[in-house]
Amino acid sequence: MRDQLEEAGKHRDDGYGRAQHHVKNQLPKRFYHQTGVSPVDGGFSVTLDGRSTRTPDKKIPVVVPYADIATHMADEWAAQHEFIDPATMPMVRLINSALESGEDLVPAFRDEVIKFAGNDLLLYRADYPSELVAEQETHWDTALVRVARHFGVSFQPTVGVMHQEQPATTLARLTDVLSHESLLVMTALVSITGLSGSGILAIGLWHKLFTPDEVWTAAHVDEDFQNRQWGVDEEAAERRRLRRVEFDTAVKVLDTLRN
Incomplete structure (x- = not known):
């Protein structure tokens, strides 16, 4: 047994372990001692040792309209801790993504949500098993009934995976619903749409x-059914947990903007 442990120790940096060590070495070291929030023109800025933060690529000053978001x-x-790991900073990444995208991409974000809604998770049904x-x-x-009644639209679900065209009036109405939303709202909705697979759910959540x-x-629904049948895969469960963190972060942004 001792020989096996010693041999394993020699190779602890092989494969996954070596990859993790490499990733850690690539992360920037923490260079600041104190964080804060300061009011600035246009909203609030996050500060590191008194200096305002900027986005990583375009170096745009990070200014958000509400103190709650900046505080988060x-x-x-x-x-x-010792290293700065963006993977553990979902709010920072979401806001940086919004600012670097800019207002010019708001129509593209809206189109993305509507594209999902027209080919939505909720619209393609299984025909078996009965459960x-x-x-x-x-x-x-x-969900479909709530959205249909609220916005005065209709949907056409189908069984199977063959594409089912949705009424043009429905997609036009949902497009109009999103036509005046801000950059931060649309960034959060795109995130929720991607994480849920549903533009319909994202729009309904915002409203x-x-x-x-x-x-x-x-x-x-589908994943939970499979888990009940075959058991929970630990790696899949961890990925789902991380997605929920991203989801809750986008919801936090919507809640703040709404209130």
């Missing part, structure tokens, strides 16, 4: 037709 970002900066069919009907029909937990549950 400052907390993420404060939580860094999965019932789960989809329970969560997805409820308070669903709670975040309802959206998350509806987005994972």
Whole structure:
């Protein structure tokens, strides 16, 4: 046994371990002692040792309209240890992404959400097994009815994976619903759409037709059914946990902007 442990120790930096060590060496070291939030023209800025932060690529000053968002970002900066790991800073990454995208990309973000809504997770149903069919009907029909009634639109779900065209009037109406939303709102909605696989759920969440937990549950009906049948894969569960952190971060942005 001791020989095996010693041999394993010789190779502890091979493969995954070596990759993790390499990644750690590539992360920048923490260079600041204190974080803070300062009021500036146009909103609030996160400060590191009194200096305002900038986005990583375009070096745009990070200014957000509300102190709550800036405080959340400052907390993420404060939580860094020896190295700065962007993977542990979802709010910072989301806001930096929005600022570097800029207002010019708002129409593209809107189109992306509508593209999902026209080919949405909620619209493509299983025909077996009966337990999965019932789960989809329970969560997805409820969501579609709420959105349809609220916005005066209709949807055409289908069984299987063949593309089903949605009414042009429905997509036009949903486009109009998003036509005046801000850069931060659309950035958060694109994030939620990608994480849930549903533009319909994202739009409904923004308009308070669903709670975040309802959206998350509806987005994972198929996965949860498979988990009940075959058990939970640990790696998949960890990926889902990290996605939920990203999801909750985008929800935090929407809640702040809404309130």
